[in-house]
Amino acid sequence: MRALSALLIVAVLLGVVWLGAGVAGWHAVFGVAIPYAAVLIFLVGLVWRVVTWARSPVPFRIPTTCGQQRSLPWISSSTLESPHNGWGVTRRLALEALLFRSLFRNTRTELTPAKRLVYESDKYLWVAALAFHWSFLLIFLRHLRFFLQPVPQLVSFLEGLDGFFQLAVPTLFLSDLVILAALLYLLGRRLINSQLRYISLPADYFALFLLLAVAVSGVLMRYVTRVDLVAAKELAMGLVTFSPKVPAVIGTPFYIHIFFVSLLFAYFPFSKLTHMAGVFLSPTRNLANNNRARRHVNPWNPEVEVHTYAQWEADYHDKLVAAGIPLDKE
């Protein structure tokens, strides 16, 4: 039900662009105005989001320690899982952001018929998440060819790498296959795994359907309906040089693709997709486990009511005397 409502929304959006760009021919709206608006919302929204996070203080240093602390010199500490300085934290975060370290730990819990609990390594989610994020990044970088003139060597190099196998004409990019497979896996596990289905919100399905819409429209455009690449680049260059113009012969599939990409950009700052930035600001991951060596300051450290020694001694004066415990006041 929740998946259907998300799918329905994406379908309605497809109808909107079909009618708007295809039937009504509002090319300037879908090719220029909406992409501009989307990028603006993305930038402003993301900055607002990150600034909101960054402006809220970190009152306590609360790293989750996943390895041995630095204590005695003859005990080797885990500089990565329990970093005691900035360099260790940087490496921990890099590993988290680039290789999804924590997800790599994932296990699956099972209660066997003999009532034994077993925890098996379960790397499927880790593999699918890596496949999705890295292929997305690669595809994003490949698309720079449309926005930069001359095309940077790095972009051409990545493109060559991605199309290494030259399986078809036009060259089939591996990243296109990988991202579709990964997205379908991520969607499939949400639908099939009963625990995942239970925790999934419409927004979780919506993000996946939106990404699928972007990927599928792109793939169809490239391999099936064959967009005019020269025209696409003309439009893209016009956008980035702030002299937008709409080419005559670009076709509805292109507008569908760019519309879904725009939606993705505009949706990003207001959704869970901001986890991309959030991981760097997570206090359990981005702080060093050097708590007892270096004092952490809480900017709003409040005054609290306490029961002082003098009050305590007064409360128990006679009992202290009887027990022979020394007093401050005789």
Add this chain to the structure above:
Amino acid sequence: MAEKTQQELLQIRYTPPRQGWMDPSIDFQSRRGSWSYPAAGKNLTYLGFPNPREWSPTDEDWKLPDNWREIIFQGLRERLKKYRSLRVFLDTCVRCGACADKCHFFIGSGDPKNMPVLRAELLRSVYRRDFTTAGKILGGLAGGRELTPEVLKEWYYYFYQCTECRRCSVFCPYGIDTAEITMIARELLNLVGLNINWVMEPVANCDRTGNHLGIQPHTFKDNVDFLCDELADITGIHIDPPINKKGAEVLFIVPSADYFADPGIFTFMGYLLLFEHIGLDYTLSAYASEGGNFGLFTSHDTIKRLNYKMYAEAKRLGVKWILGGECGHMWRVIHQYMDTMNGPADFLEVPRSPVTGTVFDHTASTKMLHICEFTADLIKNGRLRLDPSRNDRYRVTFHDSCNPARGMGIFEEPRYVLKSVCNHFFEMPDNTIREQTFCCGGGAGLGNDENMEMRLRGGLPRANAVEYVHQKHGVNLLTCICAIDRATLPTLMEYWVPEVGVSGVHELVGNALLMAGENERATDLRGEPIGDKEAASDV
């Protein structure tokens, strides 16, 4: 003891129900055994907490203030401005499900709302509807949920069904820490007078008398004297530990259970023998007579309020540094909160072992050392005379307590000490120890008797791993460095693996120490004959 048999408890279904989770209705009556009694009004009154009254979760009317919703919203708004953790954790979850089967309460109960992701969603859904743009416009479609009385009751049930053990945060790709969510959710619940007595009574006691158990100074002295008499009987050595002594070098603070109840008292006896052995110049305090801090299960302000006594007493007594005993959540507070809250401790010196000369640089700011760090250094430098064979009747495993594991990272020190004082040590399976260790099921104030079914369920993963090493290696002693563990694990073992006893690390140190001038020991600190290799099942 629990009414349900092992077979009944083990009928666990991990498949959630078909209908969604957003419309709660919790029948507290039929769920007896899985929730804790509310705080007595007198404790709230003493502490100056809002809405003191007598009530029960089984009542229809929870006697909330009329404007409870506004109070919660105002409280949440305030905390969003104060804690980046809260904001980031509420915003970034993608519901990937990696945490789902990592919670001991989920593993032991199959209740889907014990999946950490859903526990957080209980709060997140309310945040989404009233604090985010998408939620305000789209409501339920954006995963938003109205804060109804039923939702509040659900918060009470599930946020007092989390032991703040942080195991989920090890597996979360963004480090989302349910302990942080639970701590702040409990702060919100406290604002409208929804708290549990097993937390608030210790808090009130600790503020008033100095310790959770409400032990007054003369009784404190009596208890210590009693344990010294026991030690004299066993070893022939008379120890008279100083209390509130000014000018001692070290202030030693332990969790109060260590001088109150079996088996913590044996650990306490171990500490005393150790200090006697090395001639440490130390003092106990009847004022700072609590290492633990149930403020951690209440609110950040309460942590600070109770923790205040440690530095204040160290300053008053003029000690050089502070040594802390074996306790779990105590060490989360000391390691991650104390210095920030009640520091800087510029009136103390960096801890330095008077025996080995080791300067403990890693405590340069808080000036407080864990006893396992202290003892490991002594052993490494060959300053203790030990006979591990005195512990030969024990086949030992070590339970990493949640807080020292995931909020401090003390893994090797206790293991080094254990391996030096006993001859038979065996690890439990990898996925159940160190940073992946499982809670005892009774942390964060949930170790009370009325919550017994949930404790036994939550403790199942731990017990199951103990049972494994019991069957494989004949393990008969589960050691730990946590007073709550020492209080809750015996019950857990009795139910699931009755052949296995529970002890602290320093109990075994005390057994192994060859004291100058002692009698030949006939028994260990428990009074069990040394050399008797029978299982320690009855301890």
